[in-house]
Amino acid sequence: MVTEILPLGKESLARAKALLLSGELVAFPTETVYGLGADARSDAAVENIYRVKGRPSDNPLIVHVHQDFDIASLVEDVQPYAARLRKAFLPGPLTLVYKSRGAVSAKVSCGLDTLAVRVPSHPCAQQFLRYVDIPVAAPSANISKHVSPVSAQHVYDDLMGKIPLILDGGMCSGGIESTVCDVTGEYPVVLRQGLVSREMIAEVAGRCDLYVPKTGEQVRSPGMKYKHYAPACRTFLFEAEEAVRALACYREYAEKAERVFVLCEDGAADIFPAEHTLLLGKTAQEMAANLYKLLRLAERKADVLIAVKPKERGGVMDGVLNRLCKACAGEEK
Ligand code: AMP
Ligand code: MG
DSSP: OOOEEEESSHHHHHHHHHHHHTTOOEEEOOSSSOEEEEETTOHHHHHHHHHHHTOOTTSOOEEEOOTTSOGGGTEEOOOHHHHHHHHHHOSSSEEEEEEEOSOSOTTTTTTOSEEEEEOOOOHHHHHHHHHHOSOEEOOBSSSTTBOOOOSHHHHHHHHTTTOSEEEEOOSOSSOSOOEEEEOSSSSOEEEEOOSSOHHHHHHHHSOOEEOOOOTTSOOSSGGGGSOOSBOSSEEEEEOGGGHHHHHHHHHHHHHTTOOEEEEEOGGGGGGSOGGGEEEOOSSHHHHHHHHHHHHHHHHHHOSEEEEEOOSOOSTHHHHHHHHHHHHHTOOOO
């Protein structure tokens, strides 16, 4: 199959719609990462997503809709705070998990009685979703467990020959996947951290918890149990306070004539050799926007990547740290 990369326009939109309605997959940009879209109402189309990505069949998908789409047709919306969250953060990088009405393929939620719905703010995503006018199931447009794509080229690198069309909307500005928040209960519970932080949600809803699976419990956000976002090179992860050990590790591999790179925040970079350092940025938002771009660059340039955690904690940084840990240490949640 030939994979076309087209800028958003009349022709590419018409082609995208025709492809989706015939059960094919179309990759499209969002403000977080590129999504791999399928007609959420079709079992066969949704199955295609799992097959093309090599995604485990118990890892549910998020349904993407245009901001004017009537979500009442998809989900039961009973908690008053959910409306306040939508008003405060949507369109944007916040996915809300509701009780499902069963209007889309059961394969979207892997048999769960809930449905995750997102309204992306990226102008291309909005144009695309308005034009196709159907609920679009879409995970990140990468091979399962690899680093999520933040450019059309990243999608092409992973899925070339496997999907017919990538809509090119340039580089994603947000950089890490949406926050996933369960709104079925008395108060919201964050299942996956992201650019809308738990603190920001608590401010609007009055309270917000962070879901931490207890040992032995069935995971409520199944995707979180998998190793994720991993670059193809060897990785080591150090605490912010362990920069000296990280430098020793750098020297150990550099002496073996391996291609070694360090990934760290700008403020921690001075002890590492500048030409072998990838700078994450200064703020949590900058680091979120740069993380996957740099992990994808690292796997091209490096045999060994030495990541040093940023110092800050809380807010958006928790989402950045969550992805960095899963990418570089393969920590299981
Ligand atoms: P991805 O699209 O690859 O960013 O993954 C979407 C993530 O959203 C999954 O890994 C799940 O953790 C989460 N998710 C999707 N649907 C649900 C749901 N119905 N309940 C809980 N978590 C969900
Ligand atoms: Mg993903």
